[in-house]
Amino acid sequence: MSAIATLPTEMVRHDHVASRNAEQIALKVENLEAQYGRGCSACHELTGPEHSTNVCGQCGTVIACADVSFAVRAGRTLGIVGESGSGKTTVLRCLYGDLNPAGGTASLMTYEDGRANLFTASAQVRRRVRNFDMGMVYQHARDGLNLRISAGGNVAERLLAAEWRRVDQIRARAGHLLERMEIPRSRMDTPPSAFSGGMQQRVQIARALANGPAVVLLDEMTSGLDVSVQAGVLDLVLELQRTEGVAMVVVSHDLGVIRLLCERTMVMKNGRVVESGLTDQILEDPRHPYTQLLVSSVNA
Amino acid sequence: MNEAVVSEMPHDASRTQSGTHSGYSYAFLDELTKKSVRRAILKAVAVPGYQVPFGSTELPIARGWGTGGLQVTLSLIGPGDVLKVIDQGSDDSVNAVNIRQLVELTAPGVDTTAATEEATIIQTRHRIPEAPLHADQIMVFQVPLPEPLRVVERRESETRRMHAEADYGRIWVALYEDVVQHGRITRSAGYPVVVNGRHVMTPSPIPKWDVPRLHQAPFLSLFGAGREKRIYAVPPLTDVVPLAFDDYPFAIEDFDGAHCARCGSDDTFLVEVPQPDGSSVMSCSDESWCEARRTERGQS
Ligand SMILES: Nc1ncnc2c1ncn2[C@@H]1O[C@H](COP(=O)(O)OP(=O)(O)OP(=O)(O)O)[C@@H](O)[C@H]1O
Ligand SMILES: [Mg+2]
Numbered sequence: 218m219s220a221i222a223t224l225p226t227e228m229v230r231h232d233h234v235a236s237r238n239a240e241q242i243a244l245k246v247e248n249l250e251a252q253y254g255r256g257c258s259a260c261h262e263l264t265g266p267e268h269s270t271n272v273c274g275q276c277g278t279v280i281a282c283a284d285v286s287f288a289v290r291a292g293r294t295l296g297i298v299g300e301s302g303s304g305k306t307t308v309l310r311c312l313y314g315d316l317n318p319a320g321g322t323a324s325l326m327t328y329e330d331g332r333a334n335l336f337t338a339s340a341q342v343r344r345r346v347r348n349f350d351m352g353m354v355y356q357h358a359r360d361g362l363n364l365r366i367s368a369g370g371n372v373a374e375r376l377l378a379a380e381w382r383r384v385d386q387i388r389a390r391a392g393h394l395l396e397r398m399e400i401p402r403s404r405m406d407t408p409p410s411a412f413s414g415g416m417q418q419r420v421q422i423a424r425a426l427a428n429g430p431a432v433v434l435l436d437e438m439t440s441g442l443d444v445s446v447q448a449g450v451l452d453l454v455l456e457l458q459r460t461e462g463v464a465m466v467v468v469s470h471d472l473g474v475i476r477l478l479c480e481r482t483m484v485m486k487n488g489r490v491v492e493s494g495l496t497d498q499i500l501e502d503p504r505h506p507y508t509q510l511l512v513s514s515v516n517a
Numbered sequence: 518m519n520e521a522v523v524s525e526m527p528h529d530a531s532r533t534q535s536g537t538h539s540g541y542s543y544a545f546l547d548e549l550t551k552k553s554v555r556r557a558i559l560k561a562v563a564v565p566g567y568q569v570p571f572g573s574t575e576l577p578i579a580r581g582w583g584t585g586g587l588q589v590t591l592s593l594i595g596p597g598d599v600l601k602v603i604d605q606g607s608d609d610s611v612n613a614v615n616i617r618q619l620v621e622l623t624a625p626g627v628d629t630t631a632a633t634e635e636a637t638i639i640q641t642r643h644r645i646p647e648a649p650l651h652a653d654q655i656m657v658f659q660v661p662l663p664e665p666l667r668v669v670e671r672r673e674s675e676t677r678r679m680h681a682e683a684d685y686g687r688i689w690v691a692l693y694e695d696v697v698q699h700g701r702i703t704r705s706a707g708y709p710v711v712v713n714g715r716h717v718m719t720p721s722p723i724p725k726w727d728v729p730r731l732h733q734a735p736f737l738s739l740f741g742a743g744r745e746k747r748i749y750a751v752p753p754l755t756d757v758v759p760l761a762f763d764d765y766p767f768a769i770e771d772f773d774g775a776h777c778a779r780c781g782s783d784d785t786f787l788v789e790v791p792q793p794d795g796s797s798v799m800s801c802s803d804e805s806w807c808e809a810r811r812t813e814r815g816q817s
């Protein structure tokens with residue numbers, strides 16, 4: 218029996234939370250590479266922003282991301298921006314274990330004290346790390362939710378995977394998280410197929426946060442939400458940053474969201490990182506022509 | 518491989534006679550088939566609860582009538598063995614009689630019995646005998662549906678991945694949803710269990726009553742699914758723990774003080790037996806046990 222399941226709901230924190238040091242690097246990624254296709258020796262050379270494509274001209278393989286490196290400290294948030302198809306979702310899926318990367322390393326503070334490469338761990342270990350230490354909000358709710366079981370069940374699944382074994386505590390925690398997402402407890406036993414897109418997205422966020430994970434990956438979490446609901450979701454994320462010491466990676470088209478949530482930002486194009494640094498600097502004084510275009514198109 | 522367990526099996530490959538009778542191989546199956554079934558059994562014993570694929574063959578009994586269990590029995594049995602076959606607690610059902618006759622016809626030197634304590638191998642459909650079993654007895658279960666995760670996942674590739682990664686959140690959620698909808702866990706026959714702290718397994722459609730008897734049992738349990746071509750095992754002295762919640766614990770059937778109308782037992786698994794006048798009475802499901810109790814009482 219896991220110790221967390223015996224704690225009162227409001228106090229429930231991941232085992233590692235106490236040891237989370239705000240200055241510690243929670244997640245570190247080096248030279249992450251992922252591809253669709255078999256690849257050839259020329260793939261790397263023939264793709265990227267200087268070729269304006271992520272498709273290898275020789276073999277047709279999609280180099281969905283390559284040479285992606287970054288680190289996120291506990292309690293901090295990294296933003297990823299970039300045009301459609303630039304590889305943002307791919308990066309998150311590799312980290313969460315939905316996609317096997319072709320190369321690179323990822324280390325998690327909560328896994329072997331950050332000394333081991335998560336990508337080369339066994340499937341069972343990766344699953345355990347994902348169940349206990351990570352949360353993910355998918356760009357499309359249908360990828361992140363089981364629409365046939367209840368909203369509460371969707372949150373409960375994450376708690377059960379992390380070995381919570383009391384229904385009353387599971388319901389209290391799930392109900393509490395859903396309420397913070399402005400989904401009333403009275404709807405908690407309804408399947409999310411009956412919900413609006415925005416509500417489904419909020420169920421996903423509640424689900425991602427259920428275990429008090431060390432790292433949360435959020436893919437377009439506010440897209441499709443009403444402005445008023447967006448504000449509530451953003452408030453919650455800001456509060457999590459303050460109180461829970463969670464490291465977050467936020468992918469968003471919305472530079473307003475990035476400016477609000479992320480100290481640091483990474484700009485991707487054609488599967489590569491073209492610029493990264495403090496968000497304010499990038500938005501005020503973009504260096505790369507693509508970033509300049511991105512920023513000016515929003516400001517225009 | 519657990520050598521101790523293997524050497525405790527009453528009949529290893531070398532002891533099986535190769536002589537034929539009525540034009541059949543000993544115990545009907547040819548030696549190659551028996552060898553491959555035994556290999557699957559050894560693997561199953563080595564990884565408790567893991568479903569080992571095997572090349573299920575045709576038998577003169579329709580699939581779905583216990584061909585998986587029968588192949589296990591025929592591969593193990595040899596001269597000096599005593600076989601008991603029960604179908605839902607009855608030694609006299611057509612299915613049980615057919616299986617016994619096949620063995621009597623093709624395996625000289627094997628005795629059959631209805632007395633549980635005399636048997637070295639007990640092939641069963643849906644029950645474990647009430648009488649305590651001992652270390653040199655083997656239970657062989659006929660299994661219609663070996664995959665406990667099928668209720669939550671249709672795809673075989675996905676259920677295999679889930680077992681490999683010990684990714685059991687979804688079957689737990691099914692139990693959670695059951696509790697939310699019905700106020701209790703309604704699953705009864707084939708109740709899912711965790712074997713050796715690792716694999717989720719279905720104990721075949723035995724009643725909940727029988728499930729605790731698999732936990733740390735002195736005997737070896739072998740499960741054969743003919744149609745789905747799977748063999749799995751619970752070796753002696755292995756943990757078998759039903760999936761349940763701390764606040765909704767596993768409970769066996771409650772007969773509310775009822776006793777067997779024939780032998781008077783109030784500590785056995787009872788079934789309803791319709792009477793000629795349209796009414797019904799409760800009676801032991803294990804007929805040989807019931808019979809023995811009646812004889813015992815007649816003598817005293
Ligand atoms: N299953 C797949 N098979 C082949 N190519 C794929 C597959 N999934 C994604 N891709 C390609 O990989 C590249 C990166 O896709 P990804 O989804 O990571 O982009 P993104 O930055 O998240 O885009 P968006 O902003 O539209 O969500 C794209 O060129 C995409 O077409
Ligand atoms: Mg995307």
Ligand SMILES: [Zn+2]
Nearest residue numbers: 257260273276
């Ligand atoms: Zn190529």
